[in-house]
Amino acid sequence: MHLRALSARGFAAAVAISLAAKVLFARHLALGHAGGTGLVTDVAFVAASVLGVLAVSRGAGRWAPLAADALVSVALAVTVVYTRYFDQVPGLALARMAGQATELGDSIADLLAASDALFLVDLPLLALLAARVTVATPVTSRTSRIITIGGALLATGLFAVGIASAVSGPWPVDSRSASFANGMFAYQVSTLVPRTADAVAISPAGPAGRKVGLQATIDELTRRRDLGRVPGAPAPGTLKGANVIMVQVEALQTGLVGARIDGQPVVPNIESFAAEGWYFPNTISQIGKANTADAEFVANTSLYPALEEPTPLAYAGKRIPSLPRLLKEAGYDTFTMHTNDVTFWNRDRLYPALGFDRYYDDDFFGREDVTGHGASDRVLYERALPVLREAAAEGPFYAHLVTISAHHPFTGAADRGALKLAPRLADTPTGRYLRSQSYADAEVGRFLDALRRDGLLDQSIVVIYGDHFGLRLPASSPEEAALRRRVFGHEYNRADMYTSPLIVRLPRQARGATVAHVLGQVDILPTVADLLGIDISRQPHFGRSAFERTPTLLTKGGSLDLYVDDELIYVADLVDSEDLAFSATTRLPVESARPAGLEDTARLLSISAAYCEALPPSDD
DSSP: OOOOOBOHHHHHHHHHHHHHHHHHHHHHHHHSOSOSTHHHHHHHHHHHHHHHHHHHHGGGTTTHHHHHHHHHHHHHHHHHHHHHHHSSOOOGGGGGGGGGGTTTHHHHHHHOOGGGGGGTTHHHHHHHHHHHSOBOOOSOSHHHHHHHHHHHHHHHHHHHHHHHHHHHSOSSOOHHHHHHHHOHHHHHHHTTSOOOOOSSOOOOOOSTTOOOHHHHHHHHHTTOOOOOBOTTOOOTTTTTTOEEEEEEETTOOGGGTTOEETTEESSHHHHHHHHHSEEEEEEEOOOOSSTHHHHHHHHHHSOOOOSSSOHHHHSTTBOOOOHHHHHHHTTOEEEEEESSOTTGGGHHHHHHHHTOSEEEOHHHHOSTTBOSSSBOHHHHHHHHHHHHHHHHHHSOEEEEEEOOTTOTTOOSSTTTSSOOOOHHHHTSHHHHHHHHHHHHHHHHHHHHHHHHHHTOGGGEEEEEEEOSOOOOSSOSSHHHHHHHHHHHSSOOOHHHHHEEEEEEEOTTOOOOEEOOSOEEGGGHHHHHHHHHTOOOTTSOOSOOOTTBOOOOOBOOTTOSOEEEOSSEEEEOOTTTOOOEEEETTTOOBOOOOOOTTHHHHHHHHHHHHHHHHTSOBOOO
16 A cells, blocks of 8 residues: 655644644643743744754655654653652753663653653654655755745744743743743743842851841841740750751651551651650751752752752852851861762762762762662661761761652652551552651661760750652542541641751750741751851851741742741742642641732842852862
């Protein structure tokens, strides 16, 4: 059977129509709307890609449009999968981290949906058509070439307008709203264009005790004012010279602390530790585009993550004012420990930028007892303990431990925890998450017991906090949604996603206390500095000590949609204005108008970015 001959332009038109349909589908999945003014720019990019390769391919007319289809389809699929997890459209700077895809293969596989196959399903069909159809000689006549080249130039011009609009608009921008207005492809390209972060003059603070310049602006925006100390809080500097042990627990969310499933506590050891220390349940995770690495950055700097690319890429090579640098000046030995390869998320450059004396990665911990992306939490703690003992014998130290076993997709350690779930729930994403956290909690308990036996617990300020969310929205099934309600006590929502616990246990602390006021990860550095009596007035910081009573304004890195104050968690949908509002302390839905201070959160991010971009190169 012979198929009728098809011209190169006809075949290219079929490819372009298929791609245009995929653009509509991608915008629906990533942005919540297929339409929007940016649709014109996205379709223009498709037309420019197909007509461009057709114009330059000459005799390869049957395959060149297909190659364009494949490349654009993969780009759309990657954008959708990334946005599904991070809730933000990726910029092209993330291409520098493409090598991490193999490391994250299991997480990526878990994020894939059956609908994602639609981005690639046409390729074999079009390839079959290209192979069997007699394609007429492509674009040979002068008129045909003029039409093809003219169409490509016109489409490229429309696409360039979208890029120019994205670049010239207000900045910082929310990636989803910018993609909706200017096109996803135009936004992604626009992230490569350097822009000025903020018009505020970046000047250092004044002499000790005076808040001028940049810090005064930050304090004004964050509404900071002195309302005294939290009742029962230690006086500043009470613990001068104490060791500091900080544990960042992978994907730990506040809702797990105190949760019961069929009478079983999900994280009993963390729960007990919270009861004997200062517990701050309403602490906001402030990650940007690098999740765990962003949490490490924020906790150690009291600065916000980078805006349009992962922080370890954006600020690598900078000399970043940080907790390790402050403590080093006070005579501390400072080091960080993570069982993954230090090159993951560019940490081999991030850690020197933060001023750590040294780091321990998989070269130290080995590949024994691997649970996903590195050696297990048990290996982390067991091999860390001798290092802590040795450091304590030499003088005060700061150790930052980063756990990994409860990493998405929660398969590496799910079978190791004590929590038992019904078989129908155990292997759902929520079930795996809870079981992984049960294992992580057990290892935290073993570690704390070892610190207690060694006497280190009562010589150290021990800080435990969660880095970011574990459970995404929505639940995959009604049964899984019901399991989440059992854990969180209400319908799981974005306020639950953004809240992680913070526990600060003091040496020889006799009685614990729960403090309900709202904090962020930017408050961790000031809290430790407060306890140790370290002056941070000359170092710009966006947080305050957890032991101070003061109003606050917080947001998270990488987007402009989150507003948090003492009473409200407000999630602004900048695409369709379907905003969400929650109580900052109960995390239950409330009625609220869009806060007037939402624009102030954008300024906070912009000022932090401007300050970090202006920092000198690191000499470490």
